[in-house]
Structures are given as C-alpha cells and as structure tokens.
Amino acid sequence: MGKFLLWAVIIIAVLLVSKTLAHQKARARFQAENPRPKSSKDAETMVRCEHCQIYLPRSEAYLSQGKTWCSAEHARLGLKK
Numbered sequence: 365m366g367k368f369l370l371w372a373v374i375i376i377a378v379l380l381v382s383k384t385l386a387h388q389k390a391r392a393r394f395q396a397e398n399p400r401p402k403s404s405k406d407a408e409t410m411v412r413c414e415h416c417q418i419y420l421p422r423s424e425a426y427l428s429q430g431k432t433w434c435s436a437e438h439a440r441l442g443l444k445k
C-alpha cells in the first residue's frame with residue numbers, strides 16, 4: 365500500500381511537471397508567433413511626455429528620473445521651461 369501511494373505521488377508529480385512544461389512551451393510559441401501581443405491593458409496604459417506633453421503608450425516611453433518621455437532627446441532636455 366505504501367509503495368502504491370509513493371507511485372501515485374510520483375505519477376501525479378510527473379503529470380503536473382509535464383503539464384506545466386507543455387503550458388510554458390505553448391506560451392513561448394504563442395509569444396514567438398505574436399512578438400507584441402496587443403492586450404487591451406497595454407493599449408490603455410498611456411503616459412505623457414513631460415517635455416512636449418504628447419501621449420504615448422507606456423511600452424514606447426522612455427523612463428528617466430521617475431518621469432516619462434517620448435524620446436531620449438526629451439529625457440535629456442528635461443522639463444520644458
């Protein structure tokens with residue numbers, strides 16, 4: 365009986381691991397096929413350039429000194445005077 369339980373635990377563990385690996389594989393393949401998945405969450409996250417006040421997606425924004433910028437140039441120029 366003890367041996368049966370041990371095997372049951374091993375089989376369940378193997379099944380869980382293979383399921384997790386298959387899931388990760390499927391996810392990796394999905395991301396490879398869709399390099400930039402456009403989820404609604406990403407589309408809604410808009411940030412503003414502190415220099416020229418233009419709005420742009422957070423993924424395309426530059427982050428510097430805790431502020432967001434539309435380009436490296438504007439991050440360097442800093443706040444508009």
Ligand SMILES: [Zn+2]
Nearest residue numbers: 413416434438
């Ligand atoms: Zn800007």
